[in-house]
Amino acid sequence: MTTAELELRDVDLFYGRVKALRQLTLEVREKEIVALLGNNGAGKTSTLSMISGLFRAHTGTVTWRGRDISRAKPWDLVRDGLIQVPEGRRIFSTMTVHENLQLGGYQTGDQRALAGRIDEVYQMLPRLAERRAQQGGTLSGGEQQMLAIGRAYVGKPQLLLLDEPSMGLAPLVVKQVMELIKQINDGGTTVLLVEQNARAALRIADRAYVIETGRVSLSGPAAELAKDKAIIEAYMG
Structure with a gap:
């Protein structure tokens, strides 16, 4: 059986008095794509931010490759290969491609x-x-998303966290973005993919979790969830 690379066990996360995550438990196994689905405000981005070290769980544990990272610093996690592509791309618009x-390899001394990674x-x-000499802000939305993923790839991720990579993109571009994610995964990178576009995410994922109000409401193989009537009605229209 494939080993779990990332495990969240009974995690609670608060923003002040607001409880964003409630006893959240999930796992991501080595070299698979796991989709995290849910509506706005369900806790998807909070989950990624906590895994990345931007927020700390109030209770529960976050384990990556067998070690507790609940109190780890974000830059240490990046150095070790846990890298996030945030929602909204957040490229440096006045800098070239x-x-x-x-900058994706800023911690690389070699x-x-x-x-070599940039050439890849x-x-x-x-x-x-x-477009390597073109300013990032002049690229199309799809090209900026590709650049954001490419920048993360340069950092040599072992676990790649992606937050809504299809947001605001045309269907054809969404397909291209998903194909890129699958290509990176085929190269051995484990992926946790947060998406509202359930149809696109389930097409490339191995397994998926659905979260509602900060807790897992449904999970299973992606192919099975794609046929689930509740998933179809709630997330696929």
Whole structure:
């Protein structure tokens, strides 16, 4: 059986007096894609932010590769290969495509290795290679999302956290983004994918969790959840 790379056990998270996560329990196994589905305000982004070290769980444990990371610093997690692509892309709009990619490897001391990772991104995404000297803010929405994912890839993620990568994109571009995520996963990177576009997420995921008001309400193999009437009515229209 594939081992769990990330485990959340009975996690509670508060913002002041507001309880964002409630006894949240889930796991992500090595080299799989796990989709985290739910409506706005369900707790999806809070889950990623807590895993990334931006917020600390008030109760419960967050374990990655066998060690408790509940109190780990975000920059230490990035250095160790736990990397998040935030909602809204957040590229540096006045910097070039190439400069944005270079920043993805800011903790890499080996410049030759950094150049090699950037070349890999250009091979996966030839359009970014064509625009390497172009300012990030002048790219289309889809290209900016590809750049954000490419920047994370340069950091050599072992676990890639993606927050709503399809948001605001046309269906054809969503398909391209999902294909890129699958390609990265096929290369050995474990992926936790937060999405409102359940149809697109379940198409590439191995397993999925649905969270409502901060707790898991449903989970299972992605192929099975894609046929679930409740999922279809709530998230697929």
